[in-house]
Structures are given as C-alpha cells and as structure tokens.
Amino acid sequence: IQLCSLSVLYKSEPRAVLLKAAYDMSSFSFFQRPSVREFMAFTSQPIVERSAKGSRASVKQQEYLCHVYVRNGSLAGVVIVDSEYPSRVAFTLLEKVLEEFSEQVDRIDWPLGSPATIQYTALDGYLSRYQNPRDADPMSKVQAELDETKIILHNTMESLLERGEKLDDLVSKSEVLGTQSEAFYKTARKQHSCCAVM
Incomplete structure (x- = not known):
C-alpha cells in the first residue's frame, strides 16, 4: 500500500493552478x-x-488511482495511490486537508498562488501519517481488526473440525464406550453436520 502524492489545487478557467503538493518517491529509483x-x-x-x-x-492511471475532490469553492485535492490503498481513507484525507487549507490560507491567494508563495506546510506530515491507512484512520484499524478476528475464528473452527474428525476415530476405536453411547454420539454428529462452517 502506498500513498505517492497529495496535492492542493485551485480549479480556475481554463487551467487548474497547483497551490501545494507533497510526494513520496521512495518506491522509485x-x-x-x-x-x-x-x-x-x-x-x-x-x-x-x-x-x-x-x-x-477516482481515475485509474496504470497501476495507480487518482482520487480527486473538488469543493464548491473551487478548492480541489488530489491523492495518487496504488490500487490497494482504501479509497474511503483517501477521500477522508482529502476532506481533512482541504478543510484545513481553506482555514489557514486566505482565499484571495488561491487564484494567483504557487507552491512557492503559499504558506501551508502540513502536506508532508499528512503524506507521512497516511502512508499506513490502518494507523491513520480509526475505521480502517477497526476493519482490519475485524478481518483478523474472522481469520482467527475461521482457523479455530477448522482446528475444531479437525479435532472432531479425530474424535470420530477415537469413538469408533473405543472399547470403553457402550453401543448406546456410540450410537448417541453418531446421531448427535449427524444432526450437527448441517451446521458445518464453510
């Protein structure tokens, strides 16, 4: 998962103006x-x-996705991420950055601004913090924990089923269990077989 670029632009006619940008080039030579x-x-x-x-x-460009959010006031943000980066987290980041940018940078400076003249320094921090969406976004963290719990539960059920199969072998080989107990076990096993975990 990689967040490569985070940009703030002003949507003007005929061209958009790049106001500020931050890049993570670590995966490129x-x-x-x-x-x-x-x-x-x-x-x-x-x-x-x-x-x-x-x-x-969201626009696909080779193996990357460009997520764009243009606010009604013509302030826009673009993040460029790999295809595994969660789009919900990308849009949450854009909302947060554009809100903060609009509060800190005077609207008069947007149409004529340039990366050198705009006094906004938070993009590099956001780019770094959101590299791992799970750490940066509480919802992603909760979702990842739920996914891990599902995997653990699935593995536990598989190991229980394996143990159940071994229990079948033990019951059939048992000399201690009477015929009635063995029949009871087999009947119970058949009735619960409809509830097998997929």
Whole structure:
C-alpha cells in the first residue's frame, strides 16, 4: 500500500493552478524520481479541470488511482495511490486537508498562488501519517481488526473440525464406550453436520 502524492489545487478557467503538493518517491529509483514527480503534478491538473465542483471521483492511471475532490469553492485535492490503498481513507484525507487549507490560507491567494508563495506546510506530515491507512484512520484499524478476528475464528473452527474428525476415530476405536453411547454420539454428529462452517 502506498500513498505517492497529495496535492492542493485551485480549479480556475481554463487551467487548474497547483497551490501545494507533497510526494513520496521512495518506491522509485533515484533517476526516475524527477520524471515521476513531474508526471504526478501534470496528471493532477487535468483531473481537476475535468471534474465538476462539489464532486469526488477516482481515475485509474496504470497501476495507480487518482482520487480527486473538488469543493464548491473551487478548492480541489488530489491523492495518487496504488490500487490497494482504501479509497474511503483517501477521500477522508482529502476532506481533512482541504478543510484545513481553506482555514489557514486566505482565499484571495488561491487564484494567483504557487507552491512557492503559499504558506501551508502540513502536506508532508499528512503524506507521512497516511502512508499506513490502518494507523491513520480509526475505521480502517477497526476493519482490519475485524478481518483478523474472522481469520482467527475461521482457523479455530477448522482446528475444531479437525479435532472432531479425530474424535470420530477415537469413538469408533473405543472399547470403553457402550453401543448406546456410540450410537448417541453418531446421531448427535449427524444432526450437527448441517451446521458445518464453510
């Protein structure tokens, strides 16, 4: 799972203006980084330009997803993530960043702004914090814990079923159990076989 880029843009006509961006280039070779970074900045602009105000969208670009959120006030955010990154967490991040950006940066500076002139420094922190969506987002953490619990429960049921099969062998080999007890066990086993875990 990787969060590669987080950008804030202003949706103006005819072109979107890049206001601030942060990138994580750790998965790319040293020589690829400048080109990849440039391509990510380039990709964010037409996505914002083609998105309606008040909309959210996800655009697939090779093995990456570009999630865009354009607020009604023309402030927009784009995250570029790999396909495994949860889209709900990406949109939560965009909402949080755009809300904070709109509170900290004067709206007058948006149309004429540039990454060098805009005084907003939180993007790198967000990019780092949201690299692991499970740690950054409480809902993802809960979902992951539920998934782990399901796996543990499934494994436990499988081991119980294996033990049940071994119990069958023990019952049939037993010399201590009377015929009536053995018949009772087999009847109970048949009645509960309808409830087997898949």
